[in-house]
Amino acid sequence: MNSKSKGDCVEKSSTGNQFNDSENRKLAQLSEFVVNNKGTKMTTNQGVKVSDDEQSLKAGVRGPTLLEDFHLREKITHFDHERIPERVVHARGYAAHGEFELYKCMKKYTSAKFLQEDGKKTPIFIRYSNVVGSKGSVDTARDVRGFAIKFYTEEGNYDLVGNNIPVFFIQDAVKFPDLVHAIKPEPHNEIPQAASAHDTFWDFVATNQESAHMVMWLMSDRAIPTNFRKMDGFGVHTFRLVNDDGIAHFVKFHWKPLLGVHSLVWDEAQKIAGKDADFQRRDLWESIEHGNFVEYELGVQMIPEDKEFMFNFDILDATKLWPEEIVPVQKIGKLTLNRNVTNVFAETEQVAFHPGNVVPGIDFTNDPLLQGRLFSYLDTQLLRLGGPNFTEIPINRAVCPFHNNQRDGFSRQRIDEGQVSYHNNSLANNTPSTTSVEKGGFGHYAEKVEGRVIKARSDSFADHFSQARLFWNSMSPPEKQHIIEAFNFEVGKVNSRNVRQQIVDMFVNVDKGMATTIAEAVGVNPPTGEQVNVSASSPALSMEKTVYVPQTLKVGILIGSGFDGVEVREVVRSLRNQGVTVDVIGERLGTLIGKDGAKIIVNQTFETTAPVLHDSLYVVGGNADNQMKFNRDIIYYINESFMHYKPIGFAMSGMPYLRQSNAMVGPGIITASGNGEFSKAFLEAIAKQRFWKRNIYN
Numbered sequence: 001m002n003s004k005s006k007g008d009c010v011e012k013s014s015t016g017n018q019f020n021d022s023e024n025r026k027l028a029q030l031s032e033f034v035v036n037n038k039g040t041k042m043t044t045n046q047g048v049k050v051s052d053d054e055q056s057l058k059a060g061v062r063g064p065t066l067l068e069d070f071h072l073r074e075k076i077t078h079f080d081h082e083r084i085p086e087r088v089v090h091a092r093g094y095a096a097h098g099e100f101e102l103y104k105c106m107k108k109y110t111s112a113k114f115l116q117e118d119g120k121k122t123p124i125f126i127r128y129s130n131v132v133g134s135k136g137s138v139d140t141a142r143d144v145r146g147f148a149i150k151f152y153t154e155e156g157n158y159d160l161v162g163n164n165i166p167v168f169f170i171q172d173a174v175k176f177p178d179l180v181h182a183i184k185p186e187p188h189n190e191i192p193q194a195a196s197a198h199d200t201f202w203d204f205v206a207t208n209q210e211s212a213h214m215v216m217w218l219m220s221d222r223a224i225p226t227n228f229r230k231m232d233g234f235g236v237h238t239f240r241l242v243n244d245d246g247i248a249h250f251v252k253f254h255w256k257p258l259l260g261v262h263s264l265v266w267d268e269a270q271k272i273a274g275k276d277a278d279f280q281r282r283d284l285w286e287s288i289e290h291g292n293f294v295e296y297e298l299g300v301q302m303i304p305e306d307k308e309f310m311f312n313f314d315i316l317d318a319t320k321l322w323p324e325e326i327v328p329v330q331k332i333g334k335l336t337l338n339r340n341v342t343n344v345f346a347e348t349e350q351v352a353f354h355p356g357n358v359v360p361g362i363d364f365t366n367d368p369l370l371q372g373r374l375f376s377y378l379d380t381q382l383l384r385l386g387g388p389n390f391t392e393i394p395i396n397r398a399v400c401p402f403h404n405n406q407r408d409g410f411s412r413q414r415i416d417e418g419q420v421s422y423h424n425n426s427l428a429n430n431t432p433s434t435t436s437v438e439k440g441g442f443g444h445y446a447e448k449v450e451g452r453v454i455k456a457r458s459d460s461f462a463d464h465f466s467q468a469r470l471f472w473n474s475m476s477p478p479e480k481q482h483i484i485e486a487f488n489f490e491v492g493k494v495n496s497r498n499v500r501q502q503i504v505d506m507f508v509n510v511d512k513g514m515a516t517t518i519a520e521a522v523g524v525n526p527p528t529g530e531q532v533n534v535s536a537s538s539p540a541l542s543m544e545k546t547v548y549v550p551q552t553l554k555v556g557i558l559i560g561s562g563f564d565g566v567e568v569r570e571v572v573r574s575l576r577n578q579g580v581t582v583d584v585i586g587e588r589l590g591t592l593i594g595k596d597g598a599k600i601i602v603n604q605t606f607e608t609t610a611p612v613l614h615d616s617l618y619v620v621g622g623n624a625d626n627q628m629k630f631n632r633d634i635i636y637y638i639n640e641s642f643m644h645y646k647p648i649g650f651a652m653s654g655m656p657y658l659r660q661s662n663a664m665v666g667p668g669i670i671t672a673s674g675n676g677e678f679s680k681a682f683l684e685a686i687a688k689q690r691f692w693k694r695n696i697y698n
């Protein structure tokens with residue numbers, strides 16, 4: 001009899017979980033390592049008090065520096081070694097702490113302890129990242145975002161190392177170095193940084209057509225998310241959930257943001273890159289600092305083992321998704337990010353994720369992309385984090401005890417007592433001892449595997465275009481238009497006409513109209529092939545029907561002195577009541593006085609911020625010292641926001657600016673009517689975020 005409880009799911013306990021302090025465990029563990037240097041005496045790393053940190057030791061005030069200055073040597077040497085290799089991919093990342101709360105017990109499907117008890121909380125650490133750019137690149141590049149989560153469970157660390165796009169470029173891990181070499185800056189001139197718009201990437205795509213589906217996602221708005229808080233996350237691969245009885249289900253993991261999935265406009269994304277390269281990390285940091293905790297729901301799609309072959313795609317192929325209309329997503333828990341990191345290097349940079357970090361009840365499948373990843377991550381950490389002891393770095397430590405006979409190596413922290421470091425032994429009563437699978441030891445799923453050793457790919461992986469077409473069919477008209485514009489930009493940057501032609505010829509398989517339009521824009525012959533015959537769509541793939549709420553959106557109030565205090569106060573109050581953030585943008589920082597004596601504090605100037613850094617504008621206007629510049633700045637802000645389909649509200653006093661700008665009364669342009677309905681209408685428009693039906697070219 002299995003010693004694990006085979007009864008019903010555990011009821012939610014009064015404390016919310018069995019581990020009373022489980023959500024605090026990681027925090028408590030990390031706290032032991034946190035050092036506060038404020039108010040302390042400066043010492044060397046040996047603890048010797050430093051008497052002078054301004055001058056090196058010299059032979060005479062103008063003489064040579066002396067080697068015996070151990071403080072100087074130690075300080076410079078440590079500085080020389082401050083950097084570690086950046087990640088070969090996903091170098092630019094940003095992270096936060098949080099907790100995962102299980103909605104409903106998953107005992108029927110998995111024995112993973114953190115998925116057993118309704119309401120159970122588990123501490124987590126998340127790192128978001130951009131795949132291509134270097135550590136110092138920009139946030140808003142067109143790129144896949146990494147979405148890596150470490151669950152510090154009572155049975156050890158479980159890492160769900162996913163992306164914000166549910167499929168991948170390639171089917172087999174052996175091709176990963178080729179993909180990455182092709183998409184990274186070209187080796188002969190290291191150009192372009194953090195961009196896929198160049199010859200080698202598109203040459204790779206044309207000659208490796210399994211990438212078609214992922215490239216459609218990359219050209220879509222999904223690759224320019226507004227911020228980390230408003231994008232989906234996906235485990236991408238098919239994993240296995242295994243229950244106490246050894247019954248397995250194939251599973252795909254989804255993270256769904258409670259604020260909905262929203263994206264930037266490409267022109268906006270490029271401008272933000274210049275105005276605020278840290279746009280997305282700043283957003284995450286500020287949201288958490290302001291108590292706007294970030295929330296996602298965890299969803300699972302599950303397929304019983306015996307239904308593996310019931311689909312018109314191979315469920316082991318990472319270039320395929322499971323349409324939600326066919327395999328529904330069940331929401332099983334909520335992730336809340338509620339604490340920023342204390343130190344970016346110690347946590348965000350040193351965290352080491354590995355898809356091979358699983359706990360009993362979660363297992364792998366034979367997805368050949370996943371299989372290669374199982375090798376890669378540990379390997380890369382050994383170099384990046386300087387040896388095999390990186391699991392002892394505070395952010396990587398499990399919160400449960402860990403014991404084994406692994407010893408020594410660079411930067412070993414723990415001091416293992418005793419003479420025994422081998423198994424089997426009698427001197428320590430054969431401890432650390434193993435745990436049977438029945439009692440909670442990890443047991444690999446006993447899948448039956450048969451086959452000849454062969455370097456080949458299954459025929460069931462051969463269809464590269466049906467799901468790319470499914471994706472295209474599922475897009476709304478503006479989403480389709482954005483995909484075409486993205487291709488026009490990206491392929492238009494390719495110097496080789498031959499590659500441009502190959503791309504157009506390749507994507508005719510997805511949609512002939514789309515490929516023909518792209519061909520015209522990038523100066524090649526119209527494609528002659530035919531698209532695949534797929535008429536199905538998956539409405540869940542479109543972002544159109546996402547969640548629309550005003551909370552945490554940012555409105556810029558464009559204002560000068562002499563404003564109408566009553567009008568402005570009422571609007572600001574309504575916005576803030578709905579959790580909208582307000583920036584007051586004026587000619588200079590400081591206090592402005594309204595015509596009725598009202599005061600408002602300007603916290604941004606037209607120079608310190610930009611229209612692309614706001615979700616909406618409220619145009620009040622007023623008086624300024626340099627009225628011409630002030631008026632011109634306001635018109636510029638309106639025109640940019642109008643071009644990016646954003647809602648703009650106009651106070652009565654702001655109406656003249658509407659007439660002088662390119663904006664026209666129409667979708668998302670809310671004007672004060674004086675009947676008290678303005679704030680309501682403006683808030684509704686803010687929540688909607690973009691007005692794609694707006695004609696921006698008139």
Ligand code: HDE
Nearest residue numbers: 087090127146147148162163173176236372373376377380
């Ligand atoms: Fe990764 N990937 N990857 N990857 N990956 C890395 O590990 C690799 C793949 C993903 O925030 C590296 O520590 C191979 C798919 C994320 O620290 C490296 C293959 C998915 C992160 C590596 C893939 C991912 C990485 C680089 C093909 C989505 C950042 C530094 C078989 C499911 C984690 C490092 C963080 C990082 C290898 C494909 C997600 C080199 C060989 C598919 C989110 O080990």
